[in-house]
Amino acid sequence: MESIKNKVAIVGMGCVKFGENFDKSIDDMMIDAVYEAYEDAGIGPKDIQAAWLGQLWGGHTGQILAAPLKLSYIPVTHTENACATGSEALRGACYAVAAGACDIALAVGVEKLKDTGYMGLPQTRPNATWSYRLSAMTPPAGFALMATRYFAKHGLDVEKGKQLLAKIAVKNHHNGSLNPKAHFQKKITLEMALRSPMVAYPLSLFDCCGVSDGAAAAIVVRADLAKTFRADPIYVKALQVCQGPREGFMNPSYDYAHVEETRRAGCAAYAEAGISAKDISVAEVHDCFTVTELTIMEDLQFSQIGHAAEDIDSGRYEINGGLPVNTDGGLKCFGHPIGATGLRMMYEVYKQLQDKAGDRQVKNPKIGLTHNQGGEPGAAVVSVAIVGNEK
């Protein structure tokens, strides 16, 4: 089996300001993100040979992208992998380039959630077998089940457990305060996090990410051509997706205190990139809820199982720590416009590896990781991408 390592490079990226973009349509956001990427790569619309659009709600076919951007009768694929949709669009573009099907491809992720007027996401379950018989639990509840189990498994009472989670929220909101593209740019305190209203016990408001609109885009090219676009291309080292068979919902052997799909996607990505977890300089992970980030730290082997608390307490995951995580503020500050999130994560890692992250800049990073998760604990799809600034 071959690896994607060093076959493809990202040479341009764009990302709009995420937030309650009531004044922008999905067309506006896609145009803004893609034209930023064009400019960043020094190319124009006529250079794009194929495109992938990641979007969960709001339409069919690649027309959604081709129409506003006036793409010229090229292949456009509309793709969906729940909350990991953005990463799926990037993967499609990278694979096409690696396969030699095209040399320059565009990946775009977009989602408009605020127009629905809903708290949280629209219905996340497809109208599939048995769906009407399942609990209508919301995503916060689905992840709260993992918090309850993590606390029980590692002997944390609810108060201690919630304090641990609150520290993650405080860190990510601090990072978001340094980011003009974040939806939420205010710092919070532990007390604010702990005092916030309950959403799905034991998760409170500040344990949950917001609901936002957003779009992000990437231009990927053959690695051997990358330097003709820019001096500092970012090389793709690994692109892994792990889709669980929903076994955790059915099999009592699942402990609900980790996400199996994250563990497996992480291992596969490290193997594909030929590195280990300790080689990662900066990581953007799927903190849809604080407890998700907590378990990701262990499942991606950043912390030992059951010991993430020690690394959180020591500041290891802060911008100046040993392994900065969610330097842009994460989903906690960007919200989670589904199709856009995976590419928004890559946008931050890309900027970090190019030393262009401003106040959030991590010192001399070499290898970055994005972790983008769809579904729920017990029934997830996880995408892990690894990129580097050296070939």
Added chain:
Amino acid sequence: MSSRAGILSFGAHVPVHRLARAVIAQHWESNGPKGERAVANYDEDSLTMAVAAARNCLKRIAPKKIDALYFASTTPPYLEKQSAALIAAVLGFSEDTQTLDFGNTLRCGTGAFGAALNAINSGAGETVLVCAADMRVFRPKSHREMVCGDGAVAFLLGKEDVVAEVEWFDSYSDEIQDLWRADNERFIRTAEDRFVQEFGYSRVVRNAVCKSLKKRDQNPSQFTKICANFSDPRTIGKLFASLGFKPEEQMQNSLDQMVGDTGSAMSLMNAVGALEAGTPRQSILVTAYGNGCDAICIRATERISGFACDRKLGEQIEHKIQLNSYNKYLVWRDLIEVQAVPRPPLEERQPTPPAQWRETKGELALAGTRCLECRTPQYPPQRVCMVCKTKDKLESYGFSRKPATVFSFSHDYIMESLDTPTTTTVIDFEGGGRMICDMTDRKLEEVSVGMPVEMTFRKLCTVGGIHNYWWKCTPVRQDKQD
């Protein structure tokens, strides 16, 4: 083997929630009668309560075959579409079971009981399950809203090893406009109280009891208990006193103070209360009023002393969750419209009839599958084993009676629900199998990892006129093994 049909088993269901009558009265700035009424949870209705009573009735006794299932209620979930067929499927009865709904009058419960006796005595069947349940909704601020309650009862009738014999069953008809609800109306209308009490209830029941006792040369002192139905205990007491009974000793008052008049289930629920005393050879007089009167004489056999149904009525009445809010009752019964949470509309969760049908065959009884190769129980039913990946070598495996424990839980404050927060759980069944489902009839503070739960059949939601019934877990209440 008894020569005539009798009672093999019985069970009742009282919803766990109670609303003090004073709380209702206070809301309307008036005085209410003493006591409290049982309130079906927002996810209960006559059908789910009948299932609960039937499961209690059948827990200790598993007849090889049940020839018929009769369901009686004035408040069935569908006006067209049989409830008994659905209940039979939930209980896992075979397609050879005759199913029939009875309704329209408060004596439909005893009417079904009588029809079952006739079926057995005529040789048409050997065992018949009779369920009666009511969840009547009265106009807010009415007296009956306070004194009526929700509940269900089930009797398994047959000939072999009866715990009580049915000595006789009489039925009298009477045309009167005293309680009624037209086909397009939600609330029950009643004639003037005194008219209903004297010219309705008292006249008709007096006539029935006198005739039936006279016919057999029986007298009031031969009965240990009277099990009657009516929303006004004083009227019942006065009537039976006038007939020579001693109401203070003989009246079975299982429901008045703590449950209320449970409509078509009331007389038979009182009969369950009387039989639970476990006294052999006691005679019980059951009367059920409603456009006439049914009168039944039940005589407990020696077997009653060794018999205990699961979840005694008395224990269920004792075990309760106090509803301190009349508003909650109004919301649960859809009597006021409240602001919904900004979440996707329920329409998105509407089951389609083909999907319901396809996924119902044998599965309404909460069947999963067990792999014939690796023996792993799995829920929901699978074609490919989740462990050994064997295809199409799985057998049906029932989970509805399996004890389970809570592995994880959350209280979801933003899910659309008539009773926020919704408690969602991951439960693991004894012997294998895991299910993610909501927990009902729980107090928030009692929910914990590792708590024992059992399964209960409930209504998840109603969308597009389709009642979406499925299973939830509930804390294990009384489980006294005698």
